[in-house]
Amino acid sequence: MYSSYFNGWIGTLDEFWTKDERENLFRSLFAYNYNLISSGQKLFISYDHNQSSKYIAVQAAEFFSQNGIPVFISNRPLSTSMIQVIAKERFGCGSLSFVRDDYCFPYVGLKASDSNGKFITKKDLTLVGEFKKHKKQPIDWFDPLLNLKNYLETNFKFTNSTSAMNSLLWNAMHSPLSPVLEELFVQTFNKKSIDAYTINSYESTLTKDVLNEFEFQEQIDITSLKMNEYLCQYGMTTSPDLSKFDLVEEKKGNVYPVSFEEMVSRIIPYLNIEEKLIISDSISFLKKPNLELEILKVSDKNFFDVLKQEPFSIAIDANYSIYLQGELFSNPFATLFCLYHSLLYSPTIKNSLNKAKDNQLTEIKL
Numbered sequence: 001m002y003s004s005y006f007n008g009w010i011g012t013l014d015e016f017w018t019k020d021e022r023e024n025l026f027r028s029l030f031a032y033n034y035n036l037i038s039s040g041q042k043l044f045i046s047y048d049h050n051q052s053s054k055y056i057a058v059q060a061a062e063f064f065s066q067n068g069i070p071v072f073i074s075n076r077p078l079s080t081s082m083i084q085v086i087a088k089e090r091f092g093c094g095s096l097s098f099v100r101d102d103y104c105f106p107y108v109g110l111k112a113s114d115s116n117g118k119f120i121t122k123k124d125l126t127l128v129g130e131f132k133k134h135k136k137q138p139i140d141w142f143d144p145l146l147n148l149k150n151y152l153e154t155n156f157k158f159t160n161s162t163s164a165m166n167s168l169l170w171n172a173m174h175s176p177l178s179p180v181l182e183e184l185f186v187q188t189f190n191k192k193s194i195d196a197y198t199i200n201s202y203e204s205t206l207t208k209d210v211l212n213e214f215e216f217q218e219q220i221d222i223t224s225l226k227m228n229e230y231l232c233q234y235g236m237t238t239s240p241d242l243s244k245f246d247l248v249e250e251k252k253g254n255v256y257p258v259s260f261e262e263m264v265s266r267i268i269p270y271l272n273i274e275e276k277l278i279i280s281d282s283i284s285f286l287k288k289p290n291l292e293l294e295i296l297k298v299s300d301k302n303f304f305d306v307l308k309q310e311p312f313s314i315a316i317d318a319n320y321s322i323y324l325q326g327e328l329f330s331n332p333f334a335t336l337f338c339l340y341h342s343l344l345y346s347p348t349i350k351n352s353l354n355k356a357k358d359n360q361l362t363e364i365k366l
Contacts, residue, residue, distance in 0.1 A: 002122035008111035046083035068134025077176030101241035117329035161345040164195035242332035278315040
């Protein structure tokens with residue numbers, strides 16, 4: 001079934017993702033994409049760390065290929081915003097992301113996006129024409145790392161710091177971002193290892209879906225406990241598909257939440273585009289004194305229309321999702337990469353825990 005909360009279709013393996021049910025959905029998505037595809041364009045497909053997600057993703061790749069749309073499918077798990085970035089940068093006709101995020105087994109979800117990265121809704125599919133089969137097209141597996149590295153280096157400003165100035169613990173909740181972010185840091189900044197602790201990394205994921213369940217608030221509590229154990233100043237928690245993230249800071253032995261406004265202010269120095277900050281008028285946002293961008297508040301109804309018309313550095317919707325530099329999709333991948341770099345390498349006042357640490361951190365996988 002379609003869920004606006006999920007931004008896509010979500011259901012159980014034994015009901016929604018049976019062969020007949022999934023192919024009904026694939027036919028509608030095929031007709032939508034085929035009406036808009038240009039010569040040479042491909043459909044990009046990805047999946048998260050769950051075996052069931054990968055299985056359905058492969059079935060989708062075979063369906064679209066057999067019926068006439070060429071497919072690129074990732075050879076490693078990705079979050080939704082990663083495949084949206086890649087599809088947009090490589091001029092694909094769109095993307096399909098098979099993820100569960102904060103749903104539990106036996107659920108599998110699909111977030112479909114158009115060529116600009118904007119989510120395709122159930123309403124969009126009511127406007128498509130009749131499904132028609134076309135000449136079979138190829139399926140190619142690809143490694144996404146180089147595409148993501150090129151995207152970051154082209155669209156953002158990073159300094160190559162020699163060593164971490166702050167201590168950070170990241171609860172990745174088995175997100176496929178964890179190994180990708182670490183490899184990107186190593187390659188982008190020419191490092192031997194990443195200067196932070198990672199718990200619940202993707203590599204520690206067990207192979208059975210039933211063992212990958214979680215509660216987000218429980219994981220935030222675990223992050224706070226582990227911060228104290230590893231003497232870290234900052235603790236970051238992300239849901240598997242990055243749709244939720246939380247940041248806390250240690251001050252004088254206590255842990256406090258970092259404000260959303262501070263997180264936004266940390267991202268801005270990395271952006272290449274200096275334009276407006278567009279904010280939904282249904283959320284609270286207190287402008288910090290050092291924030292020099294013009295703020296434009298818009299209604300939820302007109303939010304996407306304004307994004308299409310107005311150049312912007314950052315946009316924030318009613319769910320506090322962050323859009324970057326003219327993109328029509330929220331981009332937690334790039335947001336968290338910038339935030340991660342800022343927390344590690346931006347100077348702050350050292351606290352009592354930091355004084356007890358060595359200057360150089362080594363990564364721990366749990």
